[in-house]
Amino acid sequence: MRPFIEIENLKYVYPSFIPPHAGGQRGGGGQIVALRGVNLTIEQGEFVALIGPNGSGKSTLARHLNALLLPTAGAVWIDGLRTSDAHNVWAVRQKVGMVFQNPDNQIVATTVEEDVAFGPENMGLPADEIRHRVDDALAAVGLLDYRQYPPQMLSGGQKQLVAIAGALAARPSCIVFDEPTSMLDPVGRRQVLDTIRRLNAEEGITVLLITHSMSEAAMAQRVLVMEAGRMVMDGPPAIVFERGARLRALGLDLPPIVDIAQRLQAWGLPLPQGVLTVQDMVDALC
Amino acid sequence: MLIQVENLTHIYNQGTPFERVALREVNLEIEAGERIGILGPTGSGKSTLVQHLAGLLKPTAGRVLLEGTPIHSKGATARKLRLQVGLAFQYPEDQIFEQTVFREVAFGPRNLGLDEAEVAARVNWALEMVGLDPVAVAQRMPFTLSGGEMRRVALASILAMRPRVLILDEPTAGQDPQGRRALLDKVGAWQRETNMTLIVVSHALEDLARLVERVIALREGRVVADGPTRQVLSDVKLLRAIGLDVPQPVALLQALRQAGKEVRVDRFLPAEAASEIARVWGLRGSVT
Numbered sequence: 001m002r003p004f005i006e007i008e009n010l011k012y013v014y015p016s017f018i019p020p021h022a023g024g025q026r027g028g029g030g031q032i033v034a035l036r037g038v039n040l041t042i043e044q045g046e047f048v049a050l051i052g053p054n055g056s057g058k059s060t061l062a063r064h065l066n067a068l069l070l071p072t073a074g075a076v077w078i079d080g081l082r083t084s085d086a087h088n089v090w091a092v093r094q095k096v097g098m099v100f101q102n103p104d105n106q107i108v109a110t111t112v113e114e115d116v117a118f119g120p121e122n123m124g125l126p127a128d129e130i131r132h133r134v135d136d137a138l139a140a141v142g143l144l145d146y147r148q149y150p151p152q153m154l155s156g157g158q159k160q161l162v163a164i165a166g167a168l169a170a171r172p173s174c175i176v177f178d179e180p181t182s183m184l185d186p187v188g189r190r191q192v193l194d195t196i197r198r199l200n201a202e203e204g205i206t207v208l209l210i211t212h213s214m215s216e217a218a219m220a221q222r223v224l225v226m227e228a229g230r231m232v233m234d235g236p237p238a239i240v241f242e243r244g245a246r247l248r249a250l251g252l253d254l255p256p257i258v259d260i261a262q263r264l265q266a267w268g269l270p271l272p273q274g275v276l277t278v279q280d281m282v283d284a285l286c
Numbered sequence: 287m288l289i290q291v292e293n294l295t296h297i298y299n300q301g302t303p304f305e306r307v308a309l310r311e312v313n314l315e316i317e318a319g320e321r322i323g324i325l326g327p328t329g330s331g332k333s334t335l336v337q338h339l340a341g342l343l344k345p346t347a348g349r350v351l352l353e354g355t356p357i358h359s360k361g362a363t364a365r366k367l368r369l370q371v372g373l374a375f376q377y378p379e380d381q382i383f384e385q386t387v388f389r390e391v392a393f394g395p396r397n398l399g400l401d402e403a404e405v406a407a408r409v410n411w412a413l414e415m416v417g418l419d420p421v422a423v424a425q426r427m428p429f430t431l432s433g434g435e436m437r438r439v440a441l442a443s444i445l446a447m448r449p450r451v452l453i454l455d456e457p458t459a460g461q462d463p464q465g466r467r468a469l470l471d472k473v474g475a476w477q478r479e480t481n482m483t484l485i486v487v488s489h490a491l492e493d494l495a496r497l498v499e500r501v502i503a504l505r506e507g508r509v510v511a512d513g514p515t516r517q518v519l520s521d522v523k524l525l526r527a528i529g530l531d532v533p534q535p536v537a538l539l540q541a542l543r544q545a546g547k548e549v550r551v552d553r554f555l556p557a558e559a560a561s562e563i564a565r566v567w568g569l570r571g572s573v574t
């Protein structure tokens with residue numbers, strides 16, 4: 001069987017916009033090469049984190065997975081469908097949902113349930129099918145009790161859960177989360193991360209989680225690292241986070257616990273491989 | 287006293303079904319040159335408070351004084367004082383409106399009446415402060431930048447005004463780890479050099495531990511703690527009560543303590559926590 005996501009030598013160049021009145025300084029012009037030949041496969045059901053410095057191409061890659069952007073060169077297949085074939089676009093968007101960073105920009109309706117129904121309504125589904133999907137989606141994120149709420153009465157974390165429910169209502173196989181927790185407080189962050197993990201573990205949803213938090217990335221089964229439009233590392237967190245010097249050179253870091261573990265090892269304390277969490281560390285030390 | 291907040295109450299949409307009380311009788315005093323962190327869960331009133339400190343909102347009740355002058359008073363004195371407070375918004379989209387990065391960052395300095403050579407020098411300096419290459423980004427349209435790049439531009443446009451009171455509302459959200467650290471280090475160094483007043487809103491306790499000496503915690507529009515950084519940030523009960531995470535190094539040290547090890551728990555950064563464990567475990571070569 002083919003992998004769920006297949007990316008072959010993907011290149012993407014943003015068209016350049018130079019406003020006509022912009023004069024003075026040179027250099028800003030020209031095209032921006034955001035992806036420089038990315039190869040990647042992700043299987044159905046994987047939980048993958050994607051990290052990389054600002055501007056490395058993470059969001060650009062994400063936008064290719066549901067045909068918001070189409071390759072300048074190379075190709076992307078979702079469940080065997082090539083995204084650049086115009087007649088595949090709707091099927092691809094149904095299979096891959098997206099959740100973005102800013103909870104306030106993603107909500108369009110005046111109640112939670114209307115917001116979640118927005119996608120299925122646009123798909124032209126019959127009314128009871130829509131109701132079914134909305135109920136299922138709200139149940140999956142634990143917001144059934146909030147269906148009649150106006151979104152502005154919710155916390156940031158709850159708004160993100162509404163956005164996730166909106167994505168779920170299309171019944172996707174995969175959800176791409178582009179920094180879903182960057183603007184949340186720790187409570188909201190936990191709500192969202194717990195939900196993401198549950199959707200992956202219990203509903204088998206393939207997850208691609210873009211994040212600047214190394215601890216969040218350490219929760220995934222597999223960590224991808226991008227730099228300047230290229231995929232430069234790909235492996236389980238315990239292996240990727242062994243390379244602290246390389247990650248720091250890329251503008252990244254280690255999860256705090258891994259950082260502590262590596263310092264202690266350098267000072268001669270024997271610790272097992274793959275210490276990622278507080279619990280791992282306590283088990284190793286006590 | 288540089289800033290006095292007296293019985294400040296703020297109610298959004300008062301008298302409508304969407305009424306929200308954002309601040310409840312807040313009192314604060316801030317001295318010139320202080321480095322202050324503000325923390326609290328979403329909706330606790332942090333952004334509302336800092337917008338008042340910058341004179342951008344009108345109080346429902348109470349007032350804000352800048353060097354003894356009510357911040358909203360008419361006349362040249364208050365206007366001049368307000369210009370010395372720079373607030374970088376939580377959401378860069380709320381702040382960015384120019385067509386190029388250069389014009390965006392130059393807007394404030396131009397408003398201050400600086401000549402073009404000085405404006406250009408300020409723009410370059412500010413972009414470098416936030417880790418952007420001026421040559422690469424100056425002529426780009428802000429809305430075609432990556433999320434993290436756009437936030438850096440929003441920060442640069444405030445830094446370029448060199449305010450005497452610099453307020454940053456969640457400045458490191460969406461920044462990559464080194465960019466975040468570099469920004470905090472540079473802002474910290476600049477603060478020490480100029481002795482400006484620095485106020486930073488953040489959920490990231492590590493950021494506050496690096497940058498500020500005093501922390502004010504808000505909950506439901508009230509000040510629930512105000513004290514030295516280390517004291518507030520190691521008050522586990524308080525942090526839990528306001529729904530904030532204990533930083534992972536602190537969580538680790540607490541877990542070790544519970545397991546009977548005599549470690550101190552007020553170590554927020556990985557390097558500090560590692561040294562503390564090394565001390566208790568008697569590792570050599572770990573003296574910092």
Ligand SMILES: Nc1ncnc2c1ncn2[C@@H]1O[C@H](COP(=O)(O)OP(=O)(O)OP(=O)(O)O)[C@@H](O)[C@H]1O
Pocket residue numbers: 014015032033034052053054055056057058059060061429430431432433434435460462
């Ligand atoms: N709409 C656009 N037009 C032109 N260039 C763009 C556009 N969006 C992004 N870019 C550029 O493409 C490159 C990759 O951007 P992208 O948004 O994919 O980065 P990212 O890894 O998601 O960064 P961040 O961590 O800041 O979100 C950057 O150089 C960015 O400036």
Ligand SMILES: Nc1ncnc2c1ncn2[C@@H]1O[C@H](COP(=O)(O)OP(=O)(O)O)[C@@H](O)[C@H]1O
Pocket residue numbers: 152298299306307308326327328329330331332333334335
């Ligand atoms: N422009 C606004 N209109 C209406 N309510 C608002 C507005 N801005 C904030 N609020 C409400 O005021 C309260 C405090 O919000 P805010 O100051 O943004 O908190 P924080 O920055 O701590 O997350 C919240 O209940 C929020 O919903």
Ligand SMILES: [Mg+2]
Pocket residue numbers: 058059060178432433434
């Ligand atoms: Mg991005």
Ligand SMILES: [Mg+2]
Pocket residue numbers: 332333334376455
């Ligand atoms: Mg805020």
